[in-house]
Amino acid sequence: MRATACTLFLLSLLWDSVRAENSISSLQMAAVSWEGELPCRKWDCECTFKNQRGCCCAATELQEAEDQIFQRVMELSACIFQLGDSIHEVIGGVRVAFTASMSQRKTCFGPFTRNSPIPYDVITLNHGSGYNPTLGTFTAPRSGLYSFALSVYSKVGGEGEKMYYKVQLMRNLEVVASTWEDNREDSEDSSTQTVLLSVEQGGQVYVELLSGRQLCGNVEGLNTFSGSLVYPSLP
Template sequence: MRAIVCTLFVSGLLWDSVRAENNISSLRVAAVAWEGELPCLKWDCECTFKRQRGCCCANHELQEAEDQIFMRMMDLSTRMYQLGESILEVIGGIRVAFTASLSPRAKCLGPVTRNSPIPYDVITLNQGSGYNPALGIFTAPRCGLYSFSFSVYSKVDMAGERMYYKVQLMRNGEVVASIWEDNREDSEDSSSQAVVLSLQQGGQVYVELLSGRQLCGNVAGLNTFSGSLIYPTLA
């Protein structure tokens, strides 16, 4: 639009000099001979009369502006790509999830002389290698919000026998949730808990059996411990 306006404006100035001869040749001669001040300092007569395109007096400046805009767009595109890579690294660069259960290799787990992590030794899933089956402890590979769940099952041999257990979920040595039973009425019992926890990198979560308690009659897959990263955080 600026090119058209500029061309028309200058042509209007020159046309006064060639009213009698209504042709392009005369207009060109008048343009070359023009001694007055042009409204645009960089008017290119040769460009105007030979190429006819892109010949506004501000064409050079417009090209420079176009180049600058292009460079800025390229820089913005690069920055957006880098930001996307950073977001991917923070949010989706690592998957953390595990599921483990207690194998029925012994009739009973416990009683124990002190509170002890339950060694869930049948590993179904361990993405991120955060869960250690030898210790029964999950160690957070990065800061984030995590979900955890655990289920407890126990069975006694006969009616009237005491069912006596207490299992609790621990975060860095502190109780977060617990499940317990102490009665002589049930021959078997099961329950579960689920929590959402914020963990720093290196934070530990495990399920422990309390001192003097025991879990008996475990059936494969009923005593379980699971966890997963919901989303990472910076701290």
């Protein structure tokens, strides 16, 4: 389309130079005798008239278009890197995770006259320092979605003794999950719970044993409490 426009424009100029002669031969002669710069803007008019089938008559414009596209791609690439840096700033630099277990006990934990947090005092992981082994409590260093898991194990001393425990996962003062056993048929038992919880910064999550219940025969690593930040809440 541009080649045609360029040609027509030049032809109109040539036609003005041969106003009285309107034959094709006169027009051809005028084109051959034309002197001066060809008014084809950024197009190659020599190519347009003589070598249109064998060359690109718009090479200059195409080169400029290529340069503009390359510049735009570089700008988009820079934006992508900036976005990646922003995402890393929001979530990449935040590491919050912990795993703790009850140390081995010769006596039972409980029973107590009121609900009591379980002291998971053997820490194997505490990124972000959110878990306090003294209190047995995790305090969220920032708001977000967290994953928590707990495992419970208990063993009675002899045949006919009652397996009697109930453990519940707490978010602040709210019960969010629990597991229990109440029978005389099993001499030992275990159970697990895994939950996803939204926790505000400063919110506390812990595991407690209900009053009147007990955990016995604990071997280190069988009663555990763990958690990790899945993703933080956006500002």
